[in-house]
Amino acid sequence: MQRKNLFDGDSYKAQFALITYRWLMSHRWVSYADIMADYIGVTIKELPANLSNCNGYGELKKVVGTLKKAIADKLEKDVSECFEEEGNNRNKRFRYVGKDDDPLADMRNAKVINNLRQYWKFCQDSAGFFPKSWLEYFFHDCQDLLDMKAKRQKGEQVISSSLDRILTNIEYLPQLYEAITNKTVMEIEYKPYDEEQITLLFHPHYLKEYNGRWHLFGHAEGREPEFGYNIALDRIQEKPRERSKVEYVSAPDHFYDEFFKDIVGVSHMKDFPNKEHIVIRAHEHYIFKLIDTKPLHHSYEVVKPYGLYEDGEYAEFSVDVESNNEFIGRVLQMGAGLEVMSPPQIRKIFAKRVKDMALHYIEPGEKLQRMVPNTEEPLES
Template sequence: MSTNKNALIRYKVLDNCFRNPGKRYFIDNLIEECEKVLAEIDPESKGISRRQIFDDIKFMESSEGWSVDLERHKDGKKVFYRYKELSFSINNMPLNEVEIDQLKEAIDILTQFKGMPQFEWISEMVPKLSQGLSIHDSGNKLMEFESNEYLKGKDHLGVLYNALRYKKPLKVTYHPYQDENPHILTLHPYFLKQYNGRWFLFGFNPGSGKSDWNLAIDRILEIEELSIEFVENTEIKWDEYFEDMIGVTKPEGEEIQTIVLHFFGKTGKYIFTKPLHGSQKAKWMEENILEVKLDVIPNYELERLVLSYAESVKVIEPKKFREKILSRLEKAILLYNK
């Protein structure tokens, strides 16, 4: 049984090879594929022995692994390997003991960092990981986190993360919802951001000259790595970029403004305990009127947020933002009056 840190990576590579009907993978080919992937992750990684691959195969076939049904086909004196059922994949199997043990070890390590500066995210991540183990052990779901399993483009996240990590320029086929046809653009990826159940990719787009070009992941159709020099980010600190706004859209030329809102009744009590933004300052004007001040850049996401409270909120200032919300409400009323 393989226990080194790269074992799961090799299993995933072998799994892809075994389910590929278009190529014959002999032992030397399997070694080559594993070494190629490991070299991308760690350029200083050493080669893999034949014995290691044989041990990996043995483990994958065992009950401790995934009990894979692997066929050995002779070609002269050589043997190539292929799943009996090409639709099979270890990715579709329940967690095995190795994966469970590694998750438990990861949880134990992460828990040690809880409460430390820069590791606030662990308080949310650890319960998610623990929930996965609970499901495997008992089948009883104890918690549920907000996610959209039907969101398009989620399969791009792994590719995009690697492009960010290894600084790979990308050719992206992108189809904005307002355009009839998709178009192709070049992007040097810098940052991934999740907001309201969707993922967004930020980076430098040579065509626009902007370093905060924003693409919604669910509108990406195709991604291809480009063999050109990567343009480094020297302009934006992403931990500060989103501080002055709600969401992910930063309109060009807009400055931070003080947005004054009045919330009424129970909604006011809700907003008082659940601030809309880190800059929020709130005070009760009357028993049922909460005044909220936000120092943010007005954008589309802020408009959507305010409109979501419908009759429970009124925009007081600034005038331009107040008029924009009023205009949208008037258009909504026209729809109902038709």
């Protein structure tokens, strides 16, 4: 009878089996505490004094015994010939002393194959989420692409995106992705907003999509900033060209982690380069729940839960961000439901935007009335 794959699934048993097997194949001494700490992601000192208080401890003890027997059976030996043990209870530890460094390779490979099958199925089902150009490029002349198209034609596609992925120059995405991974310098004909077309010698580092628009970040020779130069894909004028003889300049380690950390979207504003602690009031419970379930930024914190206060019914939350057009747009998107309370300089930015916007909706006669003050003297009685 074929033994069930000990490594398959997401149960305690499967997870403990994978961790234990990895320890054993290193030929190091290992204890139940080592395995549990590895599973939880803590040090042994951070574990409870009594291991039985840890979730899954009973399964762990069973798995170790089952795994040791499976290894011994595979090697056609007794368990005592394959393992050394010492200590007892919490201090009990054991190690593998067999000569085969991967006796359960068949089981592990079967799990890998199963994972790949699941991934393959996901790729097929999620064809509607990825841009068509990605699929056409990376699955070219591949049966998978034909299967994806067949699924779509039969109405069997089960994942899709709300955004329209047929965007200007989106077909350049695969080429730019490969330029990043292969560290290839590109020559790009680019037309910035409201400026003349320029030729950039560009060292691509990072691709990011925001609000349905793709941006390429990198180092543009002779341009500022040195790193994090932002190219909107829809403003590229022709297919980028490779410049293989130019030495590629990489971004500093973790540069883009820091670059995006304190902003919403993709841009930094020169007028407001510093992070601000911004407090925003939600005047409607519905609007507050929208923000609470989909925060504007990872720094989001509730300052006041929604409730009735002396000055009204509302909730307040804070974000620590640089002010940019994307952040302003996200807040104004909620209309009168959100109000920026502080700091004053950020509130003024929003006040001006709202006033300018309101002017477009004032009728001509009302505009004139607002522009000409009432100078008539009151009639004497």
